[in-house]
Amino acid sequence: MTQSVAKVKKTPPGPLEYMRRWPMQAWLVGVTVFLYAPLITLMIFSFNDSKRNIVWQGFTLKYYVKALTNESLIQAFTNSLVIAFFSTIISVVVGAMAAILLWRFRFPGKTALDGAMSIPIVVPEICMGVGMLVFFAKVFPWPQGMIWPLNLGAIIIAHVSFSFPFVAVVVRARLASFNRELEEAAKDLGASEIRTLLDVLVPHIKPSLLAGGLLAFTLSLDDFVITFFTAGPDTVTFPVKVYSMVRFSVTPEVNAASTILIVVTVILTFFALKFQGSDALTAGHGAADKK
Amino acid sequence: MEQSWRQAKSIFGLLLSAPLFWLAFFFIVPMGIVWLYSFGENRGLVDIAFTGTWKNYARALEPLYLGIFVKSLYVAALTTFLCLVVGFPVALAITFAADKWKPWLLLLIMLPFWTNLLIRTYALIAVLRTEGYVNQTYEVLWTNAGGLMTLVGLAPLGEFQPLDLLHNNFAVIFGLVYVHLPFMILPLYSTLDRMDRSLLEASLDLGAGHFRTLWSIVVPMSAAGIASGILITFIPALGAYLTPDLLGGPESQMIANVIERQFKRANDWPFGAALSFLLVYLTFIGIAIQGMLDKQNRGRAA
Numbered sequence: 039m040t041q042s043v044a045k046v047k048k049t050p051p052g053p054l055e056y057m058r059r060w061p062m063q064a065w066l067v068g069v070t071v072f073l074y075a076p077l078i079t080l081m082i083f084s085f086n087d088s089k090r091n092i093v094w095q096g097f098t099l100k101y102y103v104k105a106l107t108n109e110s111l112i113q114a115f116t117n118s119l120v121i122a123f124f125s126t127i128i129s130v131v132v133g134a135m136a137a138i139l140l141w142r143f144r145f146p147g148k149t150a151l152d153g154a155m156s157i158p159i160v161v162p163e164i165c166m167g168v169g170m171l172v173f174f175a176k177v178f179p180w181p182q183g184m185i186w187p188l189n190l191g192a193i194i195i196a197h198v199s200f201s202f203p204f205v206a207v208v209v210r211a212r213l214a215s216f217n218r219e220l221e222e223a224a225k226d227l228g229a230s231e232i233r234t235l236l237d238v239l240v241p242h243i244k245p246s247l248l249a250g251g252l253l254a255f256t257l258s259l260d261d262f263v264i265t266f267f268t269a270g271p272d273t274v275t276f277p278v279k280v281y282s283m284v285r286f287s288v289t290p291e292v293n294a295a296s297t298i299l300i301v302v303t304v305i306l307t308f309f310a311l312k313f314q315g316s317d318a319l320t321a322g323h324g325a326a327d328k329k
Numbered sequence: 330m331e332q333s334w335r336q337a338k339s340i341f342g343l344l345l346s347a348p349l350f351w352l353a354f355f356f357i358v359p360m361g362i363v364w365l366y367s368f369g370e371n372r373g374l375v376d377i378a379f380t381g382t383w384k385n386y387a388r389a390l391e392p393l394y395l396g397i398f399v400k401s402l403y404v405a406a407l408t409t410f411l412c413l414v415v416g417f418p419v420a421l422a423i424t425f426a427a428d429k430w431k432p433w434l435l436l437l438i439m440l441p442f443w444t445n446l447l448i449r450t451y452a453l454i455a456v457l458r459t460e461g462y463v464n465q466t467y468e469v470l471w472t473n474a475g476g477l478m479t480l481v482g483l484a485p486l487g488e489f490q491p492l493d494l495l496h497n498n499f500a501v502i503f504g505l506v507y508v509h510l511p512f513m514i515l516p517l518y519s520t521l522d523r524m525d526r527s528l529l530e531a532s533l534d535l536g537a538g539h540f541r542t543l544w545s546i547v548v549p550m551s552a553a554g555i556a557s558g559i560l561i562t563f564i565p566a567l568g569a570y571l572t573p574d575l576l577g578g579p580e581s582q583m584i585a586n587v588i589e590r591q592f593k594r595a596n597d598w599p600f601g602a603a604l605s606f607l608l609v610y611l612t613f614i615g616i617a618i619q620g621m622l623d624k625q626n627r628g629r630a631a
Contacts, residue, residue, distance in 0.1 A: 056425040065418045066434075072415075073441045073510065076452035079462055083455070136348035143341055145334035151349070158356055162568025162612060164585040165605040168592055169359035172602075177362065199355045202348070231340045260445050263570050263585075267592070277447045284451050284575065293455075296448040303444050311436070 081300065084293035101290040102298075111295060114279035120187045121275060122258040125197035129254040130247055132198065133205025138239065140206070141213040155203045163200075167267035170196045174268060182270075189273050196268045197258045204257065205250035212246035252310045256303070360609075366602035377598060385603035394587065398607070401584040404498070404573075405566040408505040412513035412562050413555070415506065420517035421547075424524075435518070442511035450575050453504050457494040457576070464491040496578035504572040509565060513558045520554025521547070553626050560619045564612050584608055 056062045087098035105111055140152055158166065170192075174180055180192035216239065224234040240247075262277040269278050276299065283292050334341040367385055369377045388394070423434045441449065456462050471489045494500060524547070532542040548555070570585035577583075584604065591601025 062422045066422050076456045080452040132347045135344045139344040143334045144331040164570050168605050169363045173359035
């Protein structure tokens with residue numbers, strides 16, 4: 039294998055080996071720089087010992103200390119993680135139920151339900167945010183001043199509403215490869231419906247539950263617009279907090295906090311890859327693609 | 330084979346309960362109320378009466394707001410076009426890369442996509458602002474060039490003027506392309522990857538150049554992927570809130586910013602609701618057009 043690769047390198051590029059032509063390589067490098075340069079400069083300058091954060095003045099960790107001792111920032115970060123945690127659990131359960139339902143049964147109104155479930159995926163975020171704002175203001179007011187983390191309930195509900203259809207899409211893709219005879223065999227051997235579901239079907243879809251869960255977690259952690267419309271003054275999440283900090287000025291403290299979140303995201307992505315292979319990368323995207 | 334729901338009513342009911350409840354109560358009800366509000370009127374400070382009026386929609390079609398709609402459509406279209414131009418060669422490169430490189434190249438494109446939107450937007454502010462990295466570099470180059478010109482006996486360059494890169498339409502388009510590029514590359518890649526390569530080889534063998542092959546073979550064959558890439562980029566770009574809010578100036582407000590203002594500051598919910606639903610309808614129209622094209626394509630293939 040290595041030998042043949044070495045041999046190929048010496049020959050001129052074949053007709054379809056576009057990757058070995060320099061304009062293509064240059065284009066790819068250009069796009070990579072475009073995508074990564076802003077993020078990498080942001081990360082580098084979080085270590086810069088200068089208040090104006092422009093010229094390199096020497097290495098420091100003081101902005102990390104500052105960010106990590108900023109109580110409201112930490113509170114916002116904790117809120118984000120707690121919201122993401124609960125919203126992920128609920129989204130995975132509800133999403134998997136929907137996926138199994140739509141995969142297994144024929145029932146009146148199936149097309150309607152299937153279509154309705156894809157609306158949260160495609161509807162513009164701002165419209166859904168507005169809907170949540172009105173809903174929690176007029177129809178279902180979330181009690182004010184509840185103890186933490188119960189006061190985050192409204193945001194968790196909103197996050198589940200846009201996450202669980204994504205989970206359903208991921209799980210349904212996995213269900214397509216399930217051999218229904220296994221289910222029948224379990225029933226023939228005397229297992230009840232519920233038992234078959236839990237002992238035969240759920241183990242099969244486990245990887246997709248993990249992938250869907252990671253997707254829901256990232257979606258929740260990433261969301262700004264819908265949270266912005268649902269959050270109150272004492273239920274600020276990390277993106278909402280960063281938003282209010284960024285509006286006023288660019289500070290190294292925000293750089294430090296952002297760097298931490300970028301690192302968390304990269305770690306999560308690698309976990310997703312480990313569980314699901316490269317399919318997990320495009321999971322969320324494939325969902326949108328489907329519609 | 331799918332089972333009829335009658336054969337296992339209890340398990341069907343169990344599986345249906347939670348998803349249906351959540352979707353109905355926490356999604357359809359909120360959107361339904363917004364829809365009703367769009368036909369309502371403000372009564373006093375907090376009350377809204379459903380009067381079935383079309384006034385809010387009529388107001389949304391006034392030149393001021395219609396202009397913002399047209400502008401948003403234009404900005405989203407330009408963003409989509411730029412994403413297509415920038416993204417197509419990338420998708421092509423990944424498609425024809427060696428198999429062992431493919432997952433890594435995809436990861437390269439997807440990693441920024443998984444990164445928090447707010448952080449990415451903030452990173453762009455740091456790059457583009459007056460004291461940002463681009464202007465810093467430009468200033469250093471400018472000063473050095475000035476010094477060099479005095480050295481060779483020419484008049485030095487004038488006072489350094491930083492480029493206005495932030496808080497204008499340029500920054501909004503730049504930011505939207507930056508954010509949405511992965512949305513475009515992935516559907517393009519997934520269609521290109523499924524393409525039958527022998528047709529490309531045939532075209533090249535028969536004497537067509539690379540560009541000719543690209544234009545007459547690859548583009549028509551990947552039409553479905555291009556269409557879905559355009560849709561997936563266009564819809565979020567049209568409803569973008571954060572990018573125009575943080576990177577744009579007063580003249581680069583898009584429709585989502587107007588909606589936000591109606592709900593959070595102007596407190597004119599019925600009008601904001603009408604604007605939201607116009608945006609939803611535009612989204613649905615886009616999806617319907619794509620669905621029609623898809624059907625046509627499939628019909629042709631069959």
